[in-house]
Structures are given as C-alpha cells and as structure tokens.
Amino acid sequence: MKTRIPVSVFALLAVSAVFLQADPKNSTPFSGKPAAIPGLIEAEHWDKGPAGVAYSDADEENKGEDYREKTSVDIEKRSDASNGHGIGWTRAEEWLVYTVEVTEPGTYTVEMPVASKKKGGTFRLEFDGKAITEKITIPDTGSWQKLEMISCKTVPLKKGVYRMKVVMLENGESTGIGDIDYFKFVKVDS
Numbered sequence: 527m528k529t530r531i532p533v534s535v536f537a538l539l540a541v542s543a544v545f546l547q548a549d550p551k552n553s554t555p556f557s558g559k560p561a562a563i564p565g566l567i568e569a570e571h572w573d574k575g576p577a578g579v580a581y582s583d584a585d586e587e588n589k590g591e592d593y594r595e596k597t598s599v600d601i602e603k604r605s606d607a608s609n610g611h612g613i614g615w616t617r618a619e620e621w622l623v624y625t626v627e628v629t630e631p632g633t634y635t636v637e638m639p640v641a642s643k644k645k646g647g648t649f650r651l652e653f654d655g656k657a658i659t660e661k662i663t664i665p666d667t668g669s670w671q672k673l674e675m676i677s678c679k680t681v682p683l684k685k686g687v688y689r690m691k692v693v694m695l696e697n698g699e700s701t702g703i704g705d706i707d708y709f710k711f712v713k714v715d716s
C-alpha cells in the first residue's frame with residue numbers, strides 16, 4: 527500500500543505536466559500582467575512564449591535588433607519610435623499575441639504609427655479569435671524612416687482579459703505589410 531500512493535501521485539504530476547506544456551494558450555504577458563485597455567501597447571511587447579503560441583514569423587532569423595529574448599520576430603530599433611523600437615519586416619500570415627485587459631467597456635479608436643516605402647499590406651486585430659477591427663491597410667509613408675499615424679475603430683469591447691492577435695493578412699506593393707510602433711487604444715464611447 528505504501529508504495530502505491532507515491533506512484534499514483536507521480537503519474538498524476540506527469541500527466542499534469544504534459545497538459546501544461548500542451549496548452550495552446552500558454553503565452554504570458556510581456557510585463558507580467560495584461561496590457562491595459564485603454565492604454566498604449568508597444569508592438570515590440572508581444573507575449574512571452576514559444577513560436578506557434580506567442581507569435582508566428584515567416585523566417586527563423588530576427589532581421590533587426592536583439593531587444594528581448596532570442597526570437598524570429600523582426601524587431602526594429604528606431605529613434606523616432608515610442609520605446610525606441612517597433613516591429614518591421616512583417617509578412618503575410620505572420621502573427622503576434624498580446625494578453626490584454628479591457629478595464630473600461632466601450633468602442634475604441636486604435637492609433638498606430640506605421641511606416642512603409644511604397645504601399646504596405648493589410649492586417650487586423652482579433653480578440654480570442656474574433657476580429658475587432660476591419661482590415662487595416664498601411665499606406666505609403668514615403669520612407670521606411672517616416673512614421674505616420676493611422677487609426678481604426680474597434681467593435682464594442684467588453685470588460686475582461688483577452689488574447690489580442692495581430693494578424694498579418696496580405697503583402698502590399700512594398701512586398702510586406704509595414705513597420706508598426708504601437709497600438710494605442712483610446713475610448714470613443716461606452
């Protein structure tokens with residue numbers, strides 16, 4: 527009897543460990559707590575977690591800066607950006623996840639500084655797999671070095687914690703989507 531109990535406990539622990547590792551939602555907020563909405567979310571602060579869970583990137587290499595842990599996501603260092611960094615070299619079918627918390631329900635405008643030489647591509651924002659914005663197009667800002675503010679309205683958002691996914695949709699004339707500095711959620715009504 528005495529030996530059976532530990533064996534079953536170990537078996538239970540082993541099964542739990544497998545479940546935890548296999549959890550497809552196992553990414554964690556960059557700062558340790560969900561990014562607040564209303565508020566500003568740096569594009570370079572997507573969740574911590576492995577490829578396929580916290581992000582998906584078209585190629586292995588980080589073409590930009592080693593700003594955070596080793597990653598395939600392409601981080602651009604730029605003096606004109608909030609927090610000195612943004613994301614760049616974005617391509618169709620890539621995505622990034624941000625754990626967010628809506629603290630005030632309502633409809634929001636998302637303000638996003640973006641840059642693209644030639645017309646950029648399209649992307650959209652999702653909460654738990656549902657689109658919260660229309661398809662957003664990054665315009666030709668004249669240069670990769672020139673950020674321009676674009677904005678987009680959301681659907682009404684309810685209070686709660688969500689997995690916000692930025693989904694890159696179609697490449698533009700630039701052959702990519704475009705550079706993004708941050709996502710600032712400003713409430714427009716309730």
Ligand SMILES: [Ca+2]
Nearest residue numbers: 583585587598
């Ligand atoms: Ca990459």
Ligand SMILES: [Ca+2]
Nearest residue numbers: 568608611707
């Ligand atoms: Ca930024």
